[in-house]
Amino acid sequence: MRREIQPCVYILASGYRGTLYTGVTSDLPARLWQHREGTTGGFTSQYAVHRLVHFEVFDAMDAAITREKQIKNWRRQWKINLIEDTNPHWRDLAVDLGFEPLPSSRSQLSDGDGS
Numbered sequence: 001m002r003r004e005i006q007p008c009v010y011i012l013a014s015g016y017r018g019t020l021y022t023g024v025t026s027d028l029p030a031r032l033w034q035h036r037e038g039t040t041g042g043f044t045s046q047y048a049v050h051r052l053v054h055f056e057v058f059d060a061m062d063a064a065i066t067r068e069k070q071i072k073n074w075r076r077q078w079k080i081n082l083i084e085d086t087n088p089h090w091r092d093l094a095v096d097l098g099f100e101p102l103p104s105s106r107s108q109l110s111d112g113d114g115s
Contacts, residue, residue, distance in 0.1 A: 007064035009071065011054040011083060014047055016090045020079055021049045024068040026061060032094050036102075050102060052094040054083045 005026040012021045012035060021044050025031040032052060038045045058064040071079065083090065095101050 005061070007058040007061040009056045009058070009064050009068045010052060011071070011079065012044060012049045013051045013053045013083075013090060014049045015051065017080060019047045019049050020076070021047075022068060022071045022079070024061075024064050028055060029097055029099075032097070032099060036094075036099070051090070051092040052097075053087055053090050053092070055093065 006028065007024070007026055008028045009022065009024050010028060010031070012023070013019065023031065034040045035044050036050050044050065056064075056067060058067065071082070074082075087093065092099075092102055
C-alpha cells in the first residue's frame with residue numbers, strides 16, 4: 001500500500017528554547033521516528049534534537065522546500081517567535097501524532113535562551 005505524500009516543514013528542539021533543527025519531509029511520522037531512533041545520524045543525534053515544536057503542512061513539496069529555506073535563513077529569535085506563536089510552552093507535538101512522550105530534560109524547564 002502506498003502512503004500518501006504530505007509535504008511538511010518541521011522544527012525540532014532539544015528542549016525549551018534549546019538547540020533547533022529545521023527540516024522538510026513528505027512523511028512527518030516516519031521522519032520523526034528516524035530522528036528519535038537516531039537513524040538519521042548527524043546534527044539531531046549529536047545534539048539530542050528530537051522534540052517536535054512546530055510544523056506546517058503544504059499541498060506541494062516545492063512550497064514546503066521554499067518555506068524550509070526561508071526559515072533556515074531566519075535569525076534564531078524569529079524561529080523562537082514562530083514556535084511560541086502556536087506552542088508557547090514548547091510542548092512536544094509528536095505526542096499528538098501518537099509518539100510516546102520523551103523523558104523530561106532540565107533544559108525544558110529552563111527559561112534560558114539555549115544559545
